Amino acid sequence: MANRRQFLKLSTIGIGGMTVGLGACKYIDDFTEIKNNPDELTINLTRTPTYCEVCFWKCAGWVYKTKDGHIWKIIGNDEDQHSNGRFCPRGTGGVGMYYDEDRLKTPLIRTGKRGEFKFREASWDEALDLVAENMKKISAEHGAECIALLTHGSGGKFFGDTLKAFGSTNIAAPSYAQCRGPREVAFTNTFGEGIGSPERTDIRDTKCLVLIGSHLGENMHNGQVQEMSAAIDKGATIITVDPRFSVAAGKSKYWLPIKPATDLALLLAWIHVIIYEEWYDKRYVEKYTFGFDYLKEHVRTMTPEWAYGKTTIQPDIIRKTAKEMANASPAVIIHPGRHVTWYGDDTQRLRAVAILNALLGSWGRRGGFYAPSKLSVPSYPHPEFPKPARTWRDAFPGKYNLADETLASGVCDATIPSIDRSCNFKMWIVNGTNLINTLPDTAKTLEAIDALDFIVVVDTMPMEIVSYADVVLPECTYLERYDAIRVSPHRKPAIALRMPAVEPKYNTKPAWWIAKQLAEKLGLGHFVPYDNIEEMLNWQLKEVGSSLEEMQKIGVKTYEREWDDLYFTENEDVEFFTNTGKIELYSSSFVEQGFDAMPNYTEHPQPPEGFYRLNYGRAPMHTFSRTANNANLTDLMEENVLWVNPKVASLWNLENAQPVWLINQDGIVSSFPIKVRITERIRWDSVYMVHGFGHAQKQLTRCYGKGASDTQLISNVMEDPIMGGTGMRGNFVSFLTEKPEEAIL
Amino acid sequence: MRYAMAIDTKKCVGCSDCVIACQTENNVPIGYCRDWIVEVTDGTYPQLEMEIRSERCNHCDNSPCVRCCPTGASHIVEGGIVLVTPNECIGCGACIASCPYDARYPHPDGHVDKCTFCVHRVEKGQQPACVGVCPTNCLYFGDLDDPKSEVSEILKTRKYKTLIPQAGTEPQLYFLI
């Protein structure tokens, strides 16, 4: 760098003689050339395609390496619709997953008690033999269906196939019953189709975006945040309903600081106003919907004044915001949210959201909800999977018929022995989901684990769940492996490839390899009839007009839509996949199942004196507990803090950054203290923390004991009778300023 | 040529992607950063306002850090970018004390470090790493002397402010408000 500039910067002439040893300086200058010059790093770069595994958005990008083969950075792929070439902070920091020295390094077999984290190292052969042996044993004694796979992440596909080949279809992801399930059921039973992921919201072109408890921007769902920003640029109106002044609320024209647990009253009042003021899309409602008259009668008394008493939102604000939505119609989105398992009537609340969208004609319209398109990629040919004798549904006769995916919490319930059930789950395969911090009511989860004959955990990190495993199988990170082709719905069909940027560190293996080995050990090798994943991927890619070689170069391939359009055309006749073939404002299938055809408001308990509602959410730099130990991301946020309104703080004499322990309504005390953040951004009847912290696993050296775990304090679960969702926002906490005896520290 | 950056506080969600993108791009050691996010909330619940700013070196026209540097390690290059030459820096800390924005920090290797506007990328016609990664597209970078540059265009149409203009540093980060 020095030679680019004048070496000596004498400000005056004539004092030059005082400077000493010029020649020597120059010599030393070259000698001590500082090496961290980014210019050098860009020489001889190689880049390999991947799609991100830090969250479920699965953005496609490039992994750049330095000339000595170290991963340098991860950058978005410009062709990718999920990221548009821009990764979110977690994706950018994904490299920290690879470098984490706390990673699981080799297969482990339990030697101590479950939960103690006492293991001995084992070879892959030995560990997998043990798994296969137990699977066979359980299959012989109880049936293969008594084995469940709980998974979140790309590896699930491979383990799922092995399990299906073995004879069980009980494959559950907590992302359903603990997260987005209610909205899928609500929308499916209204429009005949769910929302899916990435969401089919046309935020980019919307004129009015209504967020109900959804904190876009803090939940860094990349594409959606990008589109929200684009909508702000175009002058869209944002209406945010949230008891907390979220980041999105800060960008909103209207922020409705609602009393927690009363959202449904607000939604019904909006529906009332839009119907009775005749602001709804009349042609659309007439042409496409079923049950408008029922609905009109149903909401007759649900006026803004009625809702005011419940929500504390002024009636004129309810009318004004309804008018804003109507003015923007059909380019309006009442956003269905993503994590919506709140109060146990969530499916009905999301039904109200769906109905509101239907009234405003936003489904299938520009600026509302588009019709996503997904490429059909055939599976590698294999024999048909056997049909299982039973499924998880048999454990819940007559219940959850509308649930369209397996309930992780249901699997957990059906693991605990009960006289009502003829059999229960005997073995879990857990892949990439830390159930201890994912499922609410930790005590129940532990009871279920205790009842298991065998538990296998496949993970990259020594999460809490790992300590309960009988066998631990260390997966390599997404940067070190191939995975299935990413085929996700979007405006245009597209595929993306993940390939290893580097060799797996330690004695870790990719999921496909582990699942294939396991299948072979179970004598099911013919279900995975390929030698290696490259062969399988190449076959699949050839089927869709590409090849592994091409995808390694481009990473993402986008196709043209084949048959339908993004939006309904003018006066298009549309057949919806519902009983009536129409958008069901009045749900016929809910009636069939014995539920309310149209949503009704129910009161939910409010916090007792001295307690505050525990609200939780996301931070843009973390994905739940998955990233809590990632050095790059803990650098941005190393712990969660407890948001407390200044009024509450002064009542309790709390100070900023003061550590407090939390005790919930059932007397459960947080294992670790959490620091107070006094902020006006939170209502006086609630507290707020970011989910995913308060890890009690010592092996997670960076995040152990940092912050508090909300999951631990969620012991009151309000179950959604319609689809089994676990409502988690009815928990109340109080502060303990002194260290309680039960705490771990 | 006069490089400058505009930051749209109306779009920024404070995700900190600019921070981590800078850290990986420039090999900033963990525990240090060249840019950061400031969140300001004003008012009383529920009458609240929030501003989120992605901040970094202001690459001031009248840079106190360059003036107070005893060795000339801190200097200004083409386009007004303020840089530090590590092997001329003695790590005396004067420039760190001189910066009203606290944009400089001592690198663990000893020299002082700061935002470079990713000059190594800009020289090649690329955008700084933070601008290139920002998911909300809230960062604009370019040449103020070129009236057609993105940053010039946005400053023509939007209200903006600079930070501590009264310090007389003539900062070149423009916050759109």
Added chain:
Amino acid sequence: MREEIITSGRMNPKIDPYLNIWHWEIPIYLFLGGLAAGILFFAAFYTINGKEKDFPTAIEKTPLIVPFLLVIGLISLFLDLHHKLYFWRLYTTIRLESPMSWGAWVLMIVTPLSFIWAAIHLKKVFPSFKWPFPWLDIIEEFFIKYKKVIAWAMIISSLILGMYTGILLSAFNARPLWNTSILGPLFLVSGLSTGAAMNILFAKTHLEKKTFSTIDLALIGVELFLIVHLFMGLLASTQVQIDAASLFLGGSYTAAFWVLVVLMGMVIPAILEILELWKFKIPLFVPALLVIFGGILLRFIITFAGQTSRWLY
């Protein structure tokens, strides 16, 4: 309420939550520089005025410690550097706008002068002292011949050095407490005051003791005036300066500054010196030590408090 926080996890203890880049090294360096300047000033002043006979302590004895003071000061400065191996970069350029550069170069001049001055007075203080090599005697003779010239160089450079210790801080616009031109004169006067106190400590004759006690008294008067002026200036300025002043007017540095620096380091020694002038029997080493002690604390407190003073966004 206004809440302003950094949310991207920046927690660099050198700059967060407030500047913390300079620790004990810089105030020690500033104090020793000021003290050395004070001692050299008086030595040069009485030499130029031809008072060698009356002020042997000030001219011959006390300056013997100056090379040590400066070396310790330079070591402190060196210890403060984070990139130590590159310290020589200071001497490859002259930056007129940089107080650090001024300081480096002034020390480059003052330090050899102080060595020469000490060397040519060694034999007077220690009559038995002999140079090991005869050529050193020749050099010594040469310098003694030009003693007045050296004294002139010394008086100018010591004034610059004394002033510079304050200007180093006052040049920082970013730290409102420091950013006042009073700091240069204040540190210069404080340096002279500590120099005078040092002479009191070493003085044997009543004349020297009394003279330096009187000088010190006058200097303390000037210091107090400058301090009042400092606060008048800050309080009459903008909010950031008012905030800076309030660090000492009810803020976290109030007690330390007013009790330890002003009362113990200035007012009490001044009273004692006045009493001495009024013929009370006061052991003069008490006020002298208090002045030196106050001088050290002044540098520490101003350096630390200044780092916590900042601009408002």
